[in-house]
Amino acid sequence: MSSNEYAELLQAAARFIRENDDFLVVSHVQPDGDAAGSTFAVAWMLRELGKTFTLINEGPIPAKFMYMAEDIPVVNYESNPPGRQFRRIIAVDCADPERIGRVRECFAPDAELLNIDHHATNDGFGHWNLVKADAAATVEVLYDLGEAMGIPFSQQLNVCIYSGLLTDTGGFRYSSTSPKVMRIAADLLSRGVQGHELAERLLETMTRQQVSLLKHCLSSLSFAADGRIAWLSVTLDDLKAASAGNEDMEGLVNYARNVEGVEVGLLFKEKGPELVKVSLRSSGAVNVAEVAASFGGGGHVRAAGCTIAASLSDAVDQVVKKVEAAMA
Numbered sequence: 001m002s003s004n005e006y007a008e009l010l011q012a013a014a015r016f017i018r019e020n021d022d023f024l025v026v027s028h029v030q031p032d033g034d035a036a037g038s039t040f041a042v043a044w045m046l047r048e049l050g051k052t053f054t055l056i057n058e059g060p061i062p063a064k065f066m067y068m069a070e071d072i073p074v075v076n077y078e079s080n081p082p083g084r085q086f087r088r089i090i091a092v093d094c095a096d097p098e099r100i101g102r103v104r105e106c107f108a109p110d111a112e113l114l115n116i117d118h119h120a121t122n123d124g125f126g127h128w129n130l131v132k133a134d135a136a137a138t139v140e141v142l143y144d145l146g147e148a149m150g151i152p153f154s155q156q157l158n159v160c161i162y163s164g165l166l167t168d169t170g171g172f173r174y175s176s177t178s179p180k181v182m183r184i185a186a187d188l189l190s191r192g193v194q195g196h197e198l199a200e201r202l203l204e205t206m207t208r209q210q211v212s213l214l215k216h217c218l219s220s221l222s223f224a225a226d227g228r229i230a231w232l233s234v235t236l237d238d239l240k241a242a243s244a245g246n247e248d249m250e251g252l253v254n255y256a257r258n259v260e261g262v263e264v265g266l267l268f269k270e271k272g273p274e275l276v277k278v279s280l281r282s283s284g285a286v287n288v289a290e291v292a293a294s295f296g297g298g299g300h301v302r303a304a305g306c307t308i309a310a311s312l313s314d315a316v317d318q319v320v321k322k323v324e325a326a327m328a
């Protein structure tokens with residue numbers, strides 16, 4: 001995408017926002033730092049513009065991200081469906097509409113949707129698609145949009161953008177950490193963002209449940225392909241024993257991926273008797289987005305996910321075979 005094309009996409013998104021009101025802002029199920037950061041960043045931008053908006057996620061936003069909300073309410077669709085529909089939708093960090101989950105039931109039949117994202121696999125499901133595949137995070141695109149619209153960046157907005165950059169680049173470590181990411185981060189730091197506090201909050205701190213889950217989970221560590229593939233699994237019993245929830249599994253996959261010699265790390269999460277969610281991480285030699293896509297999932301070359309209707313052991317067999325084939 002040329003810089004002219006990107007500038008045009010930014011202007012189209014800006015028009016959609018300026019010319020409308022009463023927005024529904026949605027992101028993906030089980031939001032990560034970029035999804036939460038993007039959702040709240042859009043909210044702070046809309047507030048600055050004097051627009052009304054409603055934030056809805058299919059489930060709860062993890063408590064550790066709620067410092068970005070301050071007084072902005074977020075509706076949990078599952079526990080508190082809003083009982084109305086919306087005609088102006090802004091979707092952030094969603095590669096396809098399925099990622100939005102049941103919140104799609106809040107879309108009016110004639111709804112117009114602005115799709116803001118950075119996934120290479122984004123299927124362009126919006127009426128406007130502000131999708132930049134070489135952006136490290138959706139918040140990077142939102143930073144550009146805020147600049148293009150001349151929106152004053154509140155401290156809350158600065159914090160949301162920094163938080164999304166920090167988490168989606170793994171603490172400015174992944175290959176997506178471009179010079180532009182560092183320039184934006186430097187800009188935000190110079191405006192007073194406390195980067196070290198956000199790093200401790202988002203990357204360093206582990207809950208007791210997380211450590212307890214890690215203890216259980218590490219005993220499942222297994223290898224294939226001469227140690228080039230490693231995986232961990234979490235059963236429903238493991239979760240119960242650790243009093244842990246979905247958000248406590250974040251980052252677990254890295255314990256498989258980070259073992260010396262491992263090219264692909266996998267985490268298998270039992271969701272039900274015949275339902276397994278899989279997180280895939282790659283050193284880059286294997287495109288795990290393709291592996292995930294063959295099971296109906298998606299993601300990036302180095303980080304992807306999919307859901308498989310099978311028992312835990314069957315899911316392990318299927319995915320490990322597919323990764324081995326991808327290595328051949």
Ligand SMILES: [Mn+2]
Pocket residue numbers: 034035093118136137138168
């Ligand atoms: Mn993202």
